[in-house]
Amino acid sequence: AALAEARGTEYAVIEVDELHLAAVAEAVDPAVVVLLNLTRDQLDRATEVGAIASAVGKALARHSSTVVVANADDPMVVSAAALASRPIWVAAGASWLGDASSCPRCGQTLTFTEPGWHCACGLGRPTPDWWIEDSKACTADAVLPLDIRLPGQVNRSNAAMALVAACAVGIPADQAASALREVEVVAGRYAVVHRGGQDLRMLLAKNPAGWAGMLSMLSDPRPLLVIINAREADGRDTSWLWDVPFEQFGSRQVVASGERAADLGVRLSYAGLEHRTVADPLAALKALPPGQIDVVANYTAFHQFRRRLGREREVAG
Numbered sequence: 001a002a003l004a005e006a007r008g009t010e011y012a013v014i015e016v017d018e019l020h021l022a023a024v025a026e027a028v029d030p031a032v033v034v035l036l037n038l039t040r041d042q043l044d045r046a047t048e049v050g051a052i053a054s055a056v057g058k059a060l061a062r063h064s065s066t067v068v069v070a071n072a073d074d075p076m077v078v079s080a081a082a083l084a085s086r087p088i089w090v091a092a093g094a095s096w097l098g099d100a101s102s103c104p105r106c107g108q109t110l111t112f113t114e115p116g117w118h119c120a121c122g123l124g125r126p127t128p129d130w131w132i133e134d135s136k137a138c139t140a141d142a143v144l145p146l147d148i149r150l151p152g153q154v155n156r157s158n159a160a161m162a163l164v165a166a167c168a169v170g171i172p173a174d175q176a177a178s179a180l181r182e183v184e185v186v187a188g189r190y191a192v193v194h195r196g197g198q199d200l201r202m203l204l205a206k207n208p209a210g211w212a213g214m215l216s217m218l219s220d221p222r223p224l225l226v227i228i229n230a231r232e233a234d235g236r237d238t239s240w241l242w243d244v245p246f247e248q249f250g251s252r253q254v255v256a257s258g259e260r261a262a263d264l265g266v267r268l269s270y271a272g273l274e275h276r277t278v279a280d281p282l283a284a285l286k287a288l289p290p291g292q293i294d295v296v297a298n299y300t301a302f303h304q305f306r307r308r309l310g311r312e313r314e315v316a317g
């Protein structure tokens with residue numbers, strides 16, 4: 001629908017579920033495909049990660065003119081992009097390697113030697129064409145600022161990948177680099193919502209990799225509201241909660257909430273995190289103090305909570 005609305009536009013940027021990449025690529029023959037990471041997500045409806053990497057690789061191999069901007073630090077991504085005709089490798093880092101202990105090509109154990117990784121079969125981290133140093137994206141003949149307003153290393157990595165993709169379609173590098181600064185909120189994510197005496201920083205994490213990438217953003221021990229649903233779009237299976245490193249969240253006030261608050265509460269108990277369980281997120285806020293609060297929700301929980309906050313404001317306005 002978004003594409004039909006803007007037929008005259010020069011570029012379309014499409015976020016594609018990894019399960020649908022082959023079909024979408026077949027339909028649009030993309031100039032560039034960007035592969036950030038491939039990790040377990042909604043295992044009840046998706047297949048396991050190695051099979052997805054293989055399917056993505058076969059899809060990319062059918063598009064010989066497509067530039068593939070790929071994360072050299074994610075072995076699953078590398079195995080998929082290895083079949084691409086025109087790869088550009090970016091050392092974008094990987095906050096979650098739980099699905100990459102064995103080689104996606106041959107099954108042997110991968111050896112990780114900072115910053116590289118390799119397998120006896122020959123698959124290994126390609127020499128990066130681009131890499132990140134502090135807040136800069138570097139290539140052999142250019143250094144560009146990654147001057148972004150979004151928090152965390154994961155957003156720096158995403159920004160670097162976006163920058164490389166923009167350069168690949170011919171957008172001047174300095175123009176692309178300065179555009180990064182304009183992104184402050186992504187569909188409600190990272191926004192701060194003022195409600196009563198509380199400032200709610202809205203974060204979305206829907207799988208273990210997303211949570212791992214968010215750890216650096218949650219280093220301040222602010223009170224934390226976690227909202228988990230398990231609807232179709234979230235994946236019905238909540239077992240992924242057991243792969244989230246909640247043990248690393250340290251001491252802070254935590255409330256488990258959402259339609260699957262009880263599942264989350266059990267997980268937090270095993271992580272040794274003191275918490276309260278209040279299924280209704282708005283009621284859960286009452287269990288937390290005034291001031292800054294981090295809210296982390298998965299997909300439908302995030303949008304449901306935003307809508308409820310929005311309706312509250314309409315009523316108040």
Ligand SMILES: [Zn+2]
Nearest residue numbers: 103106119121
């Ligand atoms: Zn191997």
